[in-house]
Amino acid sequence: MTALLETKGIWQRFGGLVANSDVSISVGRGEIVGLIGPNGAGKSTLFNLIAGVYTPTQGSIIFDGEDVTGLSAAERCERGVGRTFQVVKSFETMTVIDNVIVGALIRTTVMREARRKAHEVLEFCGLAGRANTLASQLIPSEKRRLEVARALATEPKLLLLDEVLTGLTPIEAQTGVELVRKVRATGVTVLMVEHVMEIVMPLVDRAIVLDLGKVLVEGKPSEVVRDPKVITAYLGDRHAVGA
Numbered sequence: 090m091t092a093l094l095e096t097k098g099i100w101q102r103f104g105g106l107v108a109n110s111d112v113s114i115s116v117g118r119g120e121i122v123g124l125i126g127p128n129g130a131g132k133s134t135l136f137n138l139i140a141g142v143y144t145p146t147q148g149s150i151i152f153d154g155e156d157v158t159g160l161s162a163a164e165r166c167e168r169g170v171g172r173t174f175q176v177v178k179s180f181e182t183m184t185v186i187d188n189v190i191v192g193a194l195i196r197t198t199v200m201r202e203a204r205r206k207a208h209e210v211l212e213f214c215g216l217a218g219r220a221n222t223l224a225s226q227l228i229p230s231e232k233r234r235l236e237v238a239r240a241l242a243t244e245p246k247l248l249l250l251d252e253v254l255t256g257l258t259p260i261e262a263q264t265g266v267e268l269v270r271k272v273r274a275t276g277v278t279v280l281m282v283e284h285v286m287e288i289v290m291p292l293v294d295r296a297i298v299l300d301l302g303k304v305l306v307e308g309k310p311s312e313v314v315r316d317p318k319v320i321t322a323y324l325g326d327r328h329a330v331g332a
């Protein structure tokens with residue numbers, strides 16, 4: 090499988106703190122990859138480096154065959170990197186449809202076309218009935234879906250999902266899982282940060298575990314959850330096989 094995304098020897102320092110240390114990962118086209126690890130492991134930092142919020146202290150990021158290390162977040166979005174935020178960033182005083190139109194305007198300057206795209210994406214995300222509601226009036230699970238809709242409206246090749254399933258009820262999380270599967274079925278590659286192992290492990294093709302800013306283990310979810318290093322560093326004994 091050809092890689093859509095590769096990070097090569099990424100380091101990110103914040104003053105004396107090393108948030109990412111020699112991180113080399115790759116995400117194949119059409120994969121769903123989970124990025125997991127304990128609090129402070131460096132997951133959000135890596136997301137921000139991939140999305141172009143930060144430029145790495147050292148190392149490079151290759152997206153779709155191009156070195157994008159020096160490109161801005163907007164330039165990466167144009168090339169097909171779409172993202173959601175851990176803290177929901179939708180414009181609260183705007184309607185749901187207008188929020189999604191903002192994303193769609195990355196691809197077109199024609200308002201009618203942006204509106205058509207936004208309606209299509211809302212339908213896809215199960216939010217069609219909420220199009221004219223103010224974003225501030227959505228319940229938390231709908232706000233997460235709006236974040237996904239806004240990112241999808243930019244027509245990404247790679248969708249970065251930052252804890253979109255965290256803090257949801259089991260039924261809401263299952264709806265979220267189905268949405269991620271649907272997104273992949275349209276040909277979009279997904280890299281997701283998640284904390285809820287029980288939900289994320291059955292969903293992803295591959296899991297990459299970060300710990301203390303480094304890649305600790307990567308592999309199939311079934312292998313990763315059995316890895317003693319992962320159990321010790323993060324998952325806890327209750328996740329060990331046979332526990």
Ligand SMILES: Nc1ncnc2c1ncn2[C@@H]1O[C@H](COP(=O)(O)OP(=O)(O)OP(=O)(O)O)[C@@H](O)[C@H]1O
Pocket residue numbers: 103106107108126127128129130131132133134135
């Ligand atoms: N902008 C910043 N300035 C200074 N330190 C930062 C900055 N962003 C992150 N850090 C630090 O870098 C380390 C990694 O943080 P990061 O948010 O990437 O971890 P994380 O794995 O996403 O954690 P969580 O699961 O809690 O979101 C932490 O020690 C954090 O305090």
